[in-house]
Amino acid sequence: GENVEQHPSTLSVQEGDSAVIKCTYSDSASNYFPWYKQELGKRPQLIIDIRSNVGEKKDQRIAVTLNKTAKHFSLHITETQPEDSAVYFCAASINDYKLSFGAGTTVTVRA
Amino acid sequence: NAGVMQNPRHLVRRRGQEARLRCSPMKGHSHVYWYRQLPEEGLKFMVYLQKENIIDESGMPKERFSAEFPKEGPSILRIQQVVRGDSAAYFCASSPGPWEQYFGPGTRLTVT
Numbered sequence: 001g002e003n004v005e006q007h008p009s010t011l012s013v014q015e016g017d018s019a020v021i022k023c024t025y026s027d028s029a030s031n032y033f034p035w036y037k038q039e040l041g042k043r044p045q046l047i048i049d050i051r052s053n054v055g056e057k058k059d060q061r062i063a064v065t066l067n068k069t070a071k072h073f074s075l076h077i078t079e080t081q082p083e084d085s086a087v088y089f090c091a092a093s094i095n096d097y098k099l100s101f102g103a104g105t106t107v108t109v110r111a
Numbered sequence: 112n113a114g115v116m117q118n119p120r121h122l123v124r125r126r127g128q129e130a131r132l133r134c135s136p137m138k139g140h141s142h143v144y145w146y147r148q149l150p151e152e153g154l155k156f157m158v159y160l161q162k163e164n165i166i167d168e169s170g171m172p173k174e175r176f177s178a179e180f181p182k183e184g185p186s187i188l189r190i191q192q193v194v195r196g197d198s199a200a201y202f203c204a205s206s207p208g209p210w211e212q213y214f215g216p217g218t219r220l221t222v223t
Contacts, residue, residue: 006153032210043115043202043214044154051210089153096209097144098167101153 002027004092006102014110019077021105023090026071030092033066033073034099038087047088048075080109113138115205115215116185123221124193132188132218136205143186144204144212145178154202160186193222 003026013019034049050057050064050073057064066073077084087106091099116135124130136143141162146154156170160180180186190197200219204212
């Protein structure tokens with residue numbers, strides 16, 4: 001099955017700086033890559049996603065890039081704010097529905 | 112439009128009892144997914160259902176676990192004869208079709 005690896009496991013950044021989280025996937029047939037944000041004790045929230053026919057997607061301070069050849073994708077958060085502190089999960093899907101998740105990155109934004 | 116609803120939010124069961132977890136998808140969503148999350152880990156796919164059909168249950172343990180999504184009412188994840196290793200957060204997600212999945216608040220199951 002699909003295997004998704006996510007790095008780093010923890011990330012501490014100064015408020016206003018950028019944060020970058022990277023994921024790699026194993027199955028070249030994967031075609032959908034969402035990112036979720038989960039605050040402590042809360043539900044995972046879909047923040048951005050990208051499909052395999054697109055190399056980059058941006059939504060305000062959040063952007064995702066996809067390199068199909070290298071089988072990796074990244075989440076970029078610019079101008080980080082304290083409310084960006086959370087656990088972020090990447091995921092990949094080869095069949096439109098079965099998401100394989102990374103282990104998560106705990107992001108802490110220091111004021 | 113209310114989000115995905117799950118209940119109960121917390122469930123305590125003794126070893127050997129049954130646990131029933133309920134999930135009501137978002138209005139207009141006919142696809143339901145169940146995931147399990149162990150502490151400090153990512154979510155693991157368990158099962159994908161559409162109304163009255165199990166589409167993919169490849170992530171479900173072969174024994175004690177079952178899921179359904181009846182024509183009327185919520186989706187149910189049922190765990191029989193619970194063991195301590197079943198303690199986890201169980202999340203349900205729904206979608207109107209393929210791609211975007213929206214998650215519920217989860218049910219935290221504790222087996223004592």
